[in-house]
Amino acid sequence: MKLRFLLKVLLLSFGIVLSALGANLAGAQAPFQNPLKVEEIEDPLLPSPPIQRSLSPLEQLRLQQQLEELNRRARATYEDGNVDEAFNIWYRELRLRQELEVSKEVEALARVGEVAWRENRSEDLRNIRQRLSNIETTAQENNHRELLQQVAESYERMRVNDRAIAVYNFLLEDSENPRPLLENIASLYESRFQYDQAAETYEKLLAMAEAQNNARAEINYLRRLRSLYEQANNPEKGITTKERLASIYQQQNNEQPLPSLFFSLGEDYQEMGRFNAASNAYEQAYRRAWSQQKYAIASNALENLAQLYRRDESLETTLNIYEQLLIVQERATDYYGLMMTYNKIGEIHQQRDRDQQALSAFENALELARSLSYQEAYFQEKINNLI
Template sequence: MALTAAMFWLWLGGGALVLADSKPNPDKTFVNPLEITTPDPLLPQSDQPLTPQEQLKLKAALDELNQQAAAKLATGDRMGAFDTWNRELRLRRALGPLEEVEALGRVGAIAWREKQRTEVQVITKRLQAIQQQTTSQPTVNLQLLRSLGVAFQQVREPKSAIAVYEQILAAARQQKDAAAVETTLSTIAELHLSWFDYPQAAATYEELLGLARARSDHNRVVTYLQQLAYIYEKARQHQQALTVRQQLAELYLNEKQFTLLPALRLEIGADYEALGQLQEAFRNYQEAYSSAWSLQRYSLASDALRQLIALYRSQGQIDEALQTSQILLETDQRAYNFYGMMTTYDQIGQLYLSRGNYSEALAAFQKGLELAQQLKYQETHFAQQIAQVNQQISK
């Protein structure tokens, strides 16, 4: 960290020195490559709109430029590639804003991937200019707005993308197009989520949930509840996550989707534990174990038992932790989880050590060593534990 800080300050100091010593040079002023107005031989030298035939000819030429730029990039000529793409983008304006926006998004995605920051900024600026022009029009061009939304996503400009989709959403609501409203809300929610804006993502999914419930769309209700549970968990809003998961549990029970319940009970138990409601946490972990065992999902049953053991240990309930550990050994054996068995023997040994029961601890560590030798993993750890216990016994 110190080295990084030193390099950072050195970079700052060097930059300041260059700025102080350098003199403004009008000849080196940045020229936006998309605003160059030099006549291009691919465009007819006329103020008249392009005829359909001229448009087709220009489009074919621009598609060829795109291929040339891609070929240059493939050979390592990054500068030449983006020079060619910028020429294509300048000329795409002649084909209308939709053609231009789609091309801007395509090239912007490549520029982002190639870490061409200036190129991304130039393209983003042009997209924002088109967005402003579109917003000022008396009629809404939904096709162009959708294309703008995609393009802003391609250049990683989520705020602008969301602003565009909000316009689309307003139009869909005005037209009372329920399907378009839900599709647009889903896109907005996904954008918020992809940029870790959990509060906005949650608010949008809550609205989607309300719409799905209003039309009794069971599948969508489940999907949106699952998304909300994930979001609230990530945001560490355990009470909200718990409320959503309880609703999911009720739906699973009503639909007799019993195979989905063990994992959900585990998550509900974790929510209760985070909220300090340990009795409810215990109950849900136990239910998760019982349902997983009955479904012969032994790996999931083991996860529930490990949560129970951790809770018992946190409350100083060593006897209960030991008893549950024995059940865990059997469960891991059924799941063929030999690594889990090895870890459990280590845990049992530590529990017996905490009570000064050295003979039982030694037996557990020896069984753990046998598994460690089979797995060729953590053999030294168990050998050291056995040696330390033997020292205690010999005192």
């Protein structure tokens, strides 16, 4: 009897577990319902009883006005902090917009989708994206280019950049004016940190600008490429881009951008191990920066130039560069820079057993250190070691 009773209890318990598991599975497998996917829209704002025709112009105008009022209500509700209720109102608006002009619906989808992205409402973003995707498919089938452009821009607003890029690429296939499309694609790739793809797109734009002798556009694309190659840490490509920029600026007698451009070129040459080219670039950067009173660039160029010569044990040339650097730093009233340069001059004299010159340099450094209240003991020790 006890065994039979225990068996019944076990069977009953097993049945309860199975029922619960079945209920959970059923709930988990419930199909996703997008509130924007409806076969027939029923709403008090639509004619009643339902009509089997398109809305008349007057009915469309009235509905448009009512939908604008719905949007205002949703916006006010959202600003009051009732985000869920605001989206309920917006969903009603978006469903009803399917009865009107599709371009107006796409505009509204982008507007609400942007809010969904900002509020990190992934389910709402998915719903709106799915509706936009359906519109995109129909527009592609009908080659509705203006609508596709609007869909792509809506994807951008919602940060669905992969779909925006795909639509722009579709529009590129037979576009008579590919430039703005390529610019959008390049910008989107850049926003996704896909620097190689962005650079490849800007290279296409650059080729177009060159073919059209459009110098302004050429400079713009070269600047973008310069930035991209720097972010991608690609000095080889960066050198080519900067050399072309420098050539154009020189042809235009535009001196202003050249100091920083030559300094950047010097850094790239140095990274690539092209030390002679780096030296020439730093000299160009220094001369042009000095003439334009851009003392920070002039100072940095001389500092890097001195490091190159010191690396090659060309100490006398290095000393000459540091002496010139002192003049730049004095003009810029860069007391910290002066202190460090005197220190380097002292080290080189000390390395060449010229103790008196080293002592003089370290004393100058100490005087500056005292004015800055910085590293006084460090320079005093160096002086004591020479006395």
